[in-house]
Amino acid sequence: MAFWKKAAKTKPPEDVSPAECLRRRRRVEPLRNRPRFVLAIGMFCAVYAVIGGRLLFWGVAPDEAAAYSAMRHDGSAPRPDLIDRNGEVLATDIRSASLFAEPRKVVDADEATELLLSVLPDMNPKFLHNRLSGTSGFAWLKRDITPAQMQAIHMLGIPGVGFRTEKRRFYPGGNTASHVVGHVNIDNQGIAGMEKYVDDSGYRALQNAGLAFGTDLEPVELSLDVRVQHVVRDELAAAMEKYQAIAAGSVILDVETGEVVAMASLPDYDPNNPVDALKKENLNRMSAGTFEMGSTFKAFTTAMALDSGKVRITDSFDARAPIRIGGFTISDYRGKNRVLTVPEIFMYSSNIGTARQADAVGVAEHKSFLTRLGLLSRMQTELPEVAMPTQPREWKKINSITISFGHGVSTTPLQTAVAAAALVNGGYLIPPTFLPRSKADADAMKVPVISQRTSDEMRYLFHLNGEQGSGRSANVAGYDVGGKTGTAEKVENGRYQQGKRFNAYLGAFPMSKPRYVVLVVLDEPQRAPGQPFATAGWNAAPTVANIVRRTATFLDVRPNFGEKNPQLLVSY
Known part of the structure; x- marks a missing residue:
């Protein structure tokens, strides 16, 4: 009755028992709670x-959303492929697994360390244990593990240890073009060579903005021909072994467009495992190293003298006695000790005759001419690794005299090749490029530095030296290779070191109408067995011949076995 008094608002009829009233109450109560049940179910x-x-939205999401989700899983955005001028892949992305840990979920760090070391014995046990026993939510253990290692670790079933799929850069050619192509860091970001150029040219900005994900990036085509590149590197390796040189380098440059078709520097490194990239001996000597280029500079001195109008190709200079100036004596190596014509000075590589030509032009004009050829300023090109040439703070007569035959100014071999192209292509300086460039685009940016007549005369002198002078061993039947040798004593601690040479051969072909400049440098070559000397004519020049012989077909240069010694210069 207490319950009834609390729940009922009216007194129950006297003829109805309390039990009957309770039963009727239970029938009415569900009807009052029905709206609540309907609301809860709704x-x-x-x-x-x-x-x-x-779930349905994510299942039919557009590519951009799916790619973004995949990016969060993969951890990095795809990089564009690098390809050569024929479409051959130089660098591409592949997928690889990386090992990570969630230390808070690791049950036993000691046991986990022991198990992982059974698969990855090269890892540091202390480092591994510290990572596994930490308090962070995430820690990398090892990036880029092999599929076999991944499977073995997976089978161990270690709690708190997992894998993350990442993108890794792969270079199919290995060392072949390492200094040009460059490499990336562990996070797939370009840090050297053309890989860094791609990032600096906008890819990194796209990546940071999240726009590089889910996008089919067009491959970046380079000016390199991987076939020619392989030959160049192969011949440099053979030359280093034959002449016991500590380093070697070479570049092939299109004289009409400025395109670098091949460039190699040895020793080099494998960009797939760039742990040795920063070693001193692996420096890219062709663009990031500066050297006194020796007698190859005589080509620029001769061109300057002829273009100034103060010297004609028919002129002669007295080379009978050494020149004494500023406490120094300028003499010739195996000199002729007589009056020499301009072609003879070039062919016999006379220091005395070349110095007299520079003296006839003057110090100010000498400096201005080398500046105009780009030999005294930092070269502008896509490759990030470019060194700044060195020159005297103040140019005096003694500086002009020594610089005339390649001592006193240090520049990069690539700059030397670019300047040489201007001597034989009609007189136009064209900035070098590692990207494809058409003849029309090159014509729009080329700058005249010497006259057409001077260029014709320099082609004649290159051809003459290739036929009769120190460049004979660089010539290849049918391809008319001409050029200039250079043998310079190396400078160490401010002094020239006798017996330590930096040899070079600066050539072009075919000299009837030059299409390519080829430069080879050898650092500290030794006299090969059976040879009388270790000068450039005995090592650098033959290396150029080997390169031309093997690459001319790839470069679409046909041999010409017609009239021998065609007249290149109509008249004096």
């Missing part, structure tokens, strides 16, 4: 409808 259905809708 809310339950709405929540699951939202969840189902989101």
Whole structure:
């Protein structure tokens, strides 16, 4: 009766028992709670409808959303492929697995360390244990593991240890073009060579903005021909072994467009494992190293003298006695000790005759001419690794005299090749490029530095030296290779070291109408067995011949076995 008094608002009829009233109450109560049940069921259905809708949305999401989700899984954005001028892949992305840990979920760090070391014995046990026993939510253990290692670790079933799929850069050619192509860091970011150029040219900005994900990036085509590149590197390696040189380098340059078709520097490194990239001996000597280029500079001195109008190709200079100036004596190596014509000075590589030509032009004009050829300023090109040439703070007569035959100014071999192209292509300086460039684009940016007549005369002198002078061993039948040798004593601690040479051969072919400049440098070559000397004519020049012989077909240069010694210069 107490319950009835609390629940009922009116007194029950006297003829109805309390039990009957309770039974009737239970029938009415569900009718009052029905709206609450309907509301709860509706809310339950709405929540699951939202969840189902989101799952459906992600299932049919557009490519951009899917790519973004994949990016969060892969950890890095795809990089564009690097390809050569014929479409051969130089660098591409591949997938690889990396090992990570969630230390808070690791049950036993000691046991986990022991198990992982059974698969990865090269890892530091202390480093591994510290990572596994830490308090962070995430820690990398080892990046880029092999599929076999991944499977072995997976089979161990270690709690708190997992894998993350990442993109890794792969270079199919290995060392072949390492200094040009460059490499990336562990996070797939370009840090050297053309890989860094790609990042600096906008890819990094796209990546930071999130626009590089889910995008089919067009391959970046380079000016290199991987076939020619392989030959150049192969011949440099053979020359280093034959002449016991500590380093070697070479570049092939299109004289009409400025395109670098091949460039190699040895020793080099494998960009797939660039741990040795920063070693001193692996420096890219062709663009990031500066050297006194020796007698190859006589080509620029002769061109300057002829272009100034103060010297004609028919002129002669007295080379009978050494020149004494500023406490120094300028003499010739195996000199002729007589009056020499301009072609003879070039062919016999006379220091005395070359110095007298520079003296006839003057110090100011000498400096201006080398500046105009780009030999005294930092070269502008896509490759990030470019060194700044060195020159005297103040140019005096003694500086002009020594610089005339290649002592006193240090520049990069690549700059030397670019300047030489201007001597034989009609007189136009064209900036070098590691990207494809058409003849029309090159014509729009070329700058005249010498006259057409001077260029014709320099082609004649190159051809003459290739036929009769120190460049004979660089000539290849049918390809008319001409050029200039250079043998310079190396400078160490401010002093020239006798017996330590930096040899070079600066050539072009075919001299009837030059299409390519070829430069080879050898650092500290030794006299080969059976040879009388270790000068450039005995090592650098033959290396150029080997390169031309093997690459001319790839470069679309046909041999010409017609009239021998065609007249290149109509008249004096």
